[in-house]
Amino acid sequence: MKLHTADDFFEGIRSGHTVTLARAITLIESNNPEHFLLAEEILLKCIPYSGNSIRVGISGVPGAGKSSLIEVLGSKLTEKGKKVAVLAIDPSSERSKGSILGDKTRMEKLAADTNAFIRPSPTSGTLGGVALKTRETIVLCEAAGYEIIFVETVGVGQSEISVSSMVDFFLLLVLAGAGDELQGIKKGIMEIADAIAVTKADGDNVKPAIKAKAEYINALHLMPHPASGWIPKVTSCSAQTGEGVKELWKMIEQFVAFTKQNQWFEANRAGQNVYWMHEKVNAELKRRFYNNPQVQEKIKNLEQEVKEGKLSSFEAARLLMKQN
Amino acid sequence: MKLHTADDFFEGIRSGHTVTLARAITLIESNNPEHFLLAEEILLKCIPYSGNSIRVGISGVPGAGKSSLIEVLGSKLTEKGKKVAVLAIDPSSERSKGSILGDKTRMEKLAADTNAFIRPSPTSGTLGGVALKTRETIVLCEAAGYEIIFVETVGVGQSEISVSSMVDFFLLLVLAGAGDELQGIKKGIMEIADAIAVTKADGDNVKPAIKAKAEYINALHLMPHPASGWIPKVTSCSAQTGEGVKELWKMIEQFVAFTKQNQWFEANRAGQNVYWMHEKVNAELKRRFYNNPQVQEKIKNLEQEVKEGKLSSFEAARLLMKQN
Numbered sequence A, B: 001m002k003l004h005t006a007d008d009f010f011e012g013i014r015s016g017h018t019v020t021l022a023r024a025i026t027l028i029e030s031n032n033p034e035h036f037l038l039a040e041e042i043l044l045k046c047i048p049y050s051g052n053s054i055r056v057g058i059s060g061v062p063g064a065g066k067s068s069l070i071e072v073l074g075s076k077l078t079e080k081g082k083k084v085a086v087l088a089i090d091p092s093s094e095r096s097k098g099s100i101l102g103d104k105t106r107m108e109k110l111a112a113d114t115n116a117f118i119r120p121s122p123t124s125g126t127l128g129g130v131a132l133k134t135r136e137t138i139v140l141c142e143a144a145g146y147e148i149i150f151v152e153t154v155g156v157g158q159s160e161i162s163v164s165s166m167v168d169f170f171l172l173l174v175l176a177g178a179g180d181e182l183q184g185i186k187k188g189i190m191e192i193a194d195a196i197a198v199t200k201a202d203g204d205n206v207k208p209a210i211k212a213k214a215e216y217i218n219a220l221h222l223m224p225h226p227a228s229g230w231i232p233k234v235t236s237c238s239a240q241t242g243e244g245v246k247e248l249w250k251m252i253e254q255f256v257a258f259t260k261q262n263q264w265f266e267a268n269r270a271g272q273n274v275y276w277m278h279e280k281v282n283a284e285l286k287r288r289f290y291n292n293p294q295v296q297e298k299i300k301n302l303e304q305e306v307k308e309g310k311l312s313s314f315e316a317a318r319l320l321m322k323q324n
Helices: A008-014 A016-031 A033-049 A064-077 A104-111 A127-143 A158-165 A183-191 A205-220 A247-262 A265-293 A293-307 A312-319 B006-014 B018-029 B033-049 B064-079 B103-113 B125-145 B158-164 B187-193 B203-221 B245-261 B264-291 B293-307 B313-321
Strands: A055-060 A084-089 A117-120 A147-154 A168-172 A197-199 A235-236 B056-062 B084-089 B117-119 B148-154 B170-174 B195-199 B233-236
Touching: A008 A127, A016 A127, A016 B117, A033 A127, A033 A265, A033 B313, A055 A064, A055 A158, A055 A247, A064 A084, A064 A104, A064 A117, A064 A147, A064 A247, A084 A104, A084 A127, A084 B018, A104 A117, A104 A205, A117 A168, A117 A205, A127 A147, A147 A158, A147 B313, A168 B148, A168 B293, A183 A205, A183 B195, A197 A205, A197 A247, A197 B064, A205 A235, A205 B148, A235 A247, A247 A265, A265 B084, A265 B264, A265 B293, A265 B313, A293 A312, A293 B264, A312 B033, B006 B018, B006 B033, B006 B125, B018 B033, B018 B125, B018 B158, B033 B187, B056 B158, B056 B245, B064 B084, B064 B103, B064 B117, B064 B148, B064 B195, B064 B245, B064 B313, B084 B103, B084 B125, B103 B117, B117 B187, B117 B245, B125 B148, B125 B264, B148 B158, B158 B195, B170 B187, B170 B203, B170 B245, B195 B203, B195 B245, B293 B313
Parallel strands: A055 A147, A055 A168, A084 A117, A084 A147, A168 A197, A197 A235, B056 B148, B056 B170, B084 B117, B084 B148, B170 B195, B195 B233
Antiparallel strands: none
C-alpha cells in the first residue's frame, strides 16, 4: 500500500493498521526535512483523537526487570481485550547502540500479540529531542486506539524527568538489596514515583524482597508528599511467577480513579502540555536555524576554523547566529 | 570595589581577585537579560587567556567519595603551589535543591585554601544549559590562572556525557562491591572513562577494593579501545589514608604527556570546541526567541489556552513560532 498524503496515513492509523502507524512514527523520528511537514500534518490530524489512554512510565536500573514485567503485565491486559502500546526512551541508546527495546525477543509474547504495539526508543539526537519524539508518538498511538501506553526508560536520572513529564503514573522498579541506591539521584527519582515495585520477588529472592519493600516504605516516608494527593505505594512482584502483577495493575487503576476524582489527572496533563509546548518550540528553533541555507553555507567553514583553533567556539557561535 | 565595565571584571579576574571571578561567574549563570551582554563581553576578553589548564572530570554515584577525593587530591596540588578550581555539574540539583558542592564543608580544607576556588553547580535550567555555563566558567577560571580544573558530576548518565565533552581526562569513582552497576548505563560511562578508581580502599575495605579492582580491569577489557590511544587504567585509593592519591595524579600527568605527544590532547579539545559551538548556538536561539517582545506578549495567553485544553501543545508551539 502506497501512502502519499497525511490523510492516507491518518486513515490507516485510525483504522488500526499498525504498519501505517509504524511508518508514521518513522516520519516523526526522521530528521529529513522532507519528512517533517508530512509528519506535522499527520500529527495535527491525530491530536483531536488523542488523550484517551492511561500513560504509565516504567523506570529502573538495567536488570531491574522492566521488559519482563511489561511482557507479563501487557499480556494480562491484552487478554482482557485492551490495546497496549510499549514505547521507550533510552538516552544511552545512541552511544551504546541498540535501544532497550531494540531486542524485541525480550517481549516475545507481547511482540507477537495483535493487541500490542512495541516501538523501540528513537536513537538519534539529544535526550530532549528523543523525548519529544516519544511524546508525539504517544499521540499517534492514542489516535490508533491504544488504551494503555507504557513508556519504558532506563534509570539514569534525567530521562525519568522527561518520562514523568509525559505519563499519568510513574512506576519505579527496584531490585532487592540495592539499599545504597536509596541515596542521591535515586532520591530525586523516588520523589517523582507514584509507586515503587520490588521486582523478581520469587524463589530465594522473596525474603530479601520483603525486606527491601520495608526499606522503601520507610524511605518514602521521608519524601515530600506529591501534589497529586496520592500517597506513593510500595509493592513487590515477580514476572516469573506472576505474583503481584494483577495487584500492581489494580493499584494503577486506583490511582487513575483517585486523581480523576480530585482533578489532578487533568491538571497534571495540562501542566505537561505547557512543558511540551516549550520543548516543541525549542526543537523547532533548532530545526529552522540549521535548515537555513545561509547557516548551512557558513557552518562547515566555521566548524573548520574552530577545529583549527583559529576561532573560539563562542566567537564561531556568534558569527553563525548572524546568519539567522 | 564597584565593577562597571567588562574591563573592570577582566582585570580583576586576571589579577587573581577571586571575588571578581565569582561575580563574573554569577553574571554567566544569570538568566537576567541585562547581565547577558556584560557576561559575553567578559567571556570574550578571557578566551585568549584560556586553555592552559588540565581539565579533569570526576564522576561517581552519590557516596562514591568524589568530594573527599577532590579535597585530598586538590590539597596535595595546592601544597605544590598549583592553583586548583573545583566546579560541578549536578542535573539533579534543581529538583532536589542544593548542589553536590553546595555544602562546602565537605571540602573544608580546600575551601579555606587561597590557591583553591570552589564553585557549586549552576542550579537553574536544563542539563544542557547548566553544562554550557560550566564550560564558560572553565574559561574564566583559566583566565584567572587556575592550572588544574576539576569538574565533578554525580553518576547519572547524561551528565557524564556533558562533562566528558569539556575535560581532558575523565575519572570514574566506584565503590567496592558495586558489581551490578557494571551493567547498563555504567557501561556507557565506562566507555568514556580514562581511568576507574576504587575509592575508600582502607580498613576492612582494602580486600573488597582489590577484588573490585580486578573486576573492573576485566570489565574494561570488554570495552572498545578509546580513540585517544590511552589504555584506561584501574586504580584504588583512600581519601582517609591518602593511599594511592599521589599515584592517581601521576597517572593523570602520564595521560596528559601521552596524549599531548600523540596529538590526541589538542584534537580532542578541537572536537569539544565544535560541540560547544553548537551548544552555544542552541542556547542563543532560545534566549533570543524568549526575549522577543512579541513572543513574550503571546506566550502567557498561549500557555493559558494549552492549560485549559483549548489548544494542543503542538498547535500552541506553531502559533508561538509565528511570532519569531
